[in-house]
Amino acid sequence: MGFDLGHAFQVYQNLGGLVRIFLGILVAALIGTLVWYVFSEDERAWRWHYRTILVSVVTLGFALLLVGYLHLAIYLALPLELPPKLAPMINHWLKTMGHGVLPPYRPEAPPRFLLPPWLEREKFLFWFSGYAVMAIWACRGVSFRFTRATLSALLSLQLLILLFINPFTDPLPRFFEEIRPWTMPLSLMERARLFARLYPRMVFFYNAHYMWVHPPLLFLSYAALTVFFVACLSMLVIKRPELDQMAYRFARPGYIALTMGMLLGFPWALKAWGPNWWWDPKIASSIMMWLVFSTYFHARLYLTRRGMWSFVSWLGIICFVAMLYTFAASYLFPGEHTVH
Amino acid sequence: MRRFNYDFGLTIAAVILMFSLSLLCIGSMFYFKWADLAHVSPMVKVAYQERMNQLAAPLVGGLLLVLALCIPNRLLSSRWLNLLAGLMGALLAGIWIFRGWRLALLSLLLVSSVFQMVVLLLVLSGRKLNFRCEGYRAKLGSSLLHLGLVLFCLTVVLLGYTGFLPWLFWLATSLVFLGLVLV
Numbered sequence: 001m002g003f004d005l006g007h008a009f010q011v012y013q014n015l016g017g018l019v020r021i022f023l024g025i026l027v028a029a030l031i032g033t034l035v036w037y038v039f040s041e042d043e044r045a046w047r048w049h050y051r052t053i054l055v056s057v058v059t060l061g062f063a064l065l066l067v068g069y070l071h072l073a074i075y076l077a078l079p080l081e082l083p084p085k086l087a088p089m090i091n092h093w094l095k096t097m098g099h100g101v102l103p104p105y106r107p108e109a110p111p112r113f114l115l116p117p118w119l120e121r122e123k124f125l126f127w128f129s130g131y132a133v134m135a136i137w138a139c140r141g142v143s144f145r146f147t148r149a150t151l152s153a154l155l156s157l158q159l160l161i162l163l164f165i166n167p168f169t170d171p172l173p174r175f176f177e178e179i180r181p182w183t184m185p186l187s188l189m190e191r192a193r194l195f196a197r198l199y200p201r202m203v204f205f206y207n208a209h210y211m212w213v214h215p216p217l218l219f220l221s222y223a224a225l226t227v228f229f230v231a232c233l234s235m236l237v238i239k240r241p242e243l244d245q246m247a248y249r250f251a252r253p254g255y256i257a258l259t260m261g262m263l264l265g266f267p268w269a270l271k272a273w274g275p276n277w278w279w280d281p282k283i284a285s286s287i288m289m290w291l292v293f294s295t296y297f298h299a300r301l302y303l304t305r306r307g308m309w310s311f312v313s314w315l316g317i318i319c320f321v322a323m324l325y326t327f328a329a330s331y332l333f334p335g336e337h338t339v340h
Numbered sequence: 341m342r343r344f345n346y347d348f349g350l351t352i353a354a355v356i357l358m359f360s361l362s363l364l365c366i367g368s369m370f371y372f373k374w375a376d377l378a379h380v381s382p383m384v385k386v387a388y389q390e391r392m393n394q395l396a397a398p399l400v401g402g403l404l405l406v407l408a409l410c411i412p413n414r415l416l417s418s419r420w421l422n423l424l425a426g427l428m429g430a431l432l433a434g435i436w437i438f439r440g441w442r443l444a445l446l447s448l449l450l451v452s453s454v455f456q457m458v459v460l461l462l463v464l465s466g467r468k469l470n471f472r473c474e475g476y477r478a479k480l481g482s483s484l485l486h487l488g489l490v491l492f493c494l495t496v497v498l499l500g501y502t503g504f505l506p507w508l509f510w511l512a513t514s515l516v517f518l519g520l521v522l523v
Contacts, residue, residue: 256520263492263513270504276382279392281369288365291358298351298358305348322362333369334378 008073009171012066016168019063023163026056030156038149046148053136053152056159060129063168067122070171071115078179080199081110086192093196101271102203111199113179114207118215120174121167126216128158130223134250138227142246147234154226175206210268217261224254225293225323232316235309244303247316255293262286273336281333282326289322346421354406361399368392397441400493401432404448407486442500449494456487477522485519488512 033049036042082090087107094102105111118126135151142148178201181194205211231247269277277283296315302308330337372378377388409425428451436444460483466476491512498505 256517259520260513260517263516266495267504267506267509275499276385276389278389279368279372281372284365284368284372288362291362291365295355295358298354301351302348329369333373334376335372 005073005077008070008077012070012073012171013169015066016063016171019059019066020163020166020168022059023056023063023159026052026059027156027159027163030056030152030159034149034152034156038145049152050139053132053139053155056155057129057132057136060125060132063125064117064129067117067125067167067171071117075112075114078182079110079112080182080195080202082107082191082195083188086188086195090192090195093192094199097196102200105199111202111207113175113202115172115175116212116216118219119206120172121165122171123215123219124158124162124165125167127219127222128155128162130220131155131158131226134223134227138230138246138250141249142242144234144238144240144243146237147230147243147246150230150233151227154230204272208268208272210264210271214261214265214268217257217264221254221257221261222323222327224250224257225320228254228316229320232313232320235313235316239309244300244309244312248300251293251296251316255297258290258293262290269336277336280335280337282329282335282337285322285326285329285333289319289326292319292322350406350409354403357399357402357406361396361403364392364396364399394441397445401441401445401448404445404452404490404493405429405432407452407490442497446494446497446501449490449497452490453487453494456483456490459483460487481519481522483519484515485523488515488517488519491515 029052030049033045033052037045037049082105084107087105091104094104132155135155138151139148178198182191182198186194228247228250231243231250235243235247269283292315296312296319299308299312299315303312372388375388377385405425405428409421409428428448431451432444432448435447460480463476463479463483489512491508495505495509495512498508
């Protein structure tokens with residue numbers, strides 16, 4: 001007997017609704033305690049604010065687990081299982097049309113969707129969870145009120161965005177739109193045609209090994225870059241070496257993740273799209289962002305020279321703007337990465 | 341008179357080149373949208389890519405030249421460096437004029453990778469070299485990172501000649517990763 005996806009979907013929506021309500025309360029608590037922290041000298045203000053950030057991290061972690069549960073349900077309940085008559089025909093097609101790139105269909109183990117938790121709107125949840133963890137870590141290492149307040153103001157903003165985007169009520173709309181016809185009664189030929197459309201998409205996109213490294217590395221780099229941005233912004237206001245160290249402490253893993261994420265996207269793009277994607281807007285903007293980030297590391301070598309402190313701080317801020325621009329490029333520019 | 345700091349000059353040149361390349365990337369995005377290149381035939385798209393590659397090639401070449409100069413900067417005096425810069429620039433320009441940008445870039449990449457390998461070997465052997473960063477680990481990381489980046493550029497340029505070379509790509513990626521972790 002198969003797994004009941006309808007029931008799992010309902011559990012996800014119900015618990016997701018609760019998470020959403022709790023996130024709303026958390027945003028209010030975060031903003032409230034942040035205002036208290038900024039405008040009062042009371043030591044309890046930071047303690048309470050810090051606790052609220054911690055609860056936010058735990059809530060985001062729970063939300064990620066919930067996403068994992070839904071994806072597990074999809075894996076168990078939605079195999080691309082073909083009627084026995086179709087298997088030889090599909091395997092012949094895979095051999096001739098797929099040029100041996102697509103693995104053959106095995107009736108004893110039909111292909112299943114192994115979805116990572118950074119698809120569609122869920123990517124915001126993953127990215128912001130990464131930021132929340134890094135923000136907590138950053139807050140522990142620095143005592144400047146401006147830096148701490150900016151870090152948590154950005155966290156509040158991200159939780160608000162998450163509430164607005166809402167990956168909980170209607171999860172994975174594009175995936176379900178693609179897969180919905182599969183769950184309906186179809187003739188043999190219709191099912192074969194649908195399989196021929198869904199299977200390459202599964203192999204080259206959803207289940208691709210690169211899917212498990214390319215996007216998460218980039219989202220983690222975005223999270224680290226946000227903390228790095230806060231540190232650079234603080235450097236303009238407070239000229240203390242601790243802030244430069246904080247900026248570098250987050251810039252380094254952010255740069256590693258960004259570089260590796262971009263590099264690992266290269267063979268994936270060649271495999272999935274062929275050689276015809278170079279100078280695609282998203283690629284161009286990613287290269288632009290990487291170059292700006294690289295200039296930061298080069299300029300930082302001369303931080304002690306006159307005028308370089310401000311220059312390096314501004315470079316960090318430009319880096320963040322470049323990151324936002326690169327992210328927005330998927331929505332604003334046409335190309336292979338476009339989100340419709 | 342204040343003495344010209346070669347290292348600082350090279351860094352500023354690298355920063356300017358990287359910024360210019362960034363601006364070119366932004367320009368290409370708007371052009372792509374304006375010309376609606378997402379919905380054109382593959383032939384038109386290839387022509388566009390070739391044109392963009394041609395525009396980017398001098399900047400990438402400049403970056404490689406700066407990188408190549410950074411390397412002997414660790415070994416040679418500034419007088420020899422100027423001579424080397426002139427020679428490499430002339431070589432690049434000559435190949436560019438007579439054999440096209442792709443071969444010029446390829447030649448520069450090959451020369452750069454040899455330079456990077458020499459520096460890597462010297463660092464590994466423990467020889468004292470003129471680096472901006474301190475410590476054996478950071479020097480080793482920097483050498484590995486730059487060698488990896490040059491090899492990655494080589495993978496991209498070689499796509500047009502030999503197709504995708506997985507071994508070269510994975511070698512470059514491993515070197516970049518090791519370098520980033522160490523530096």
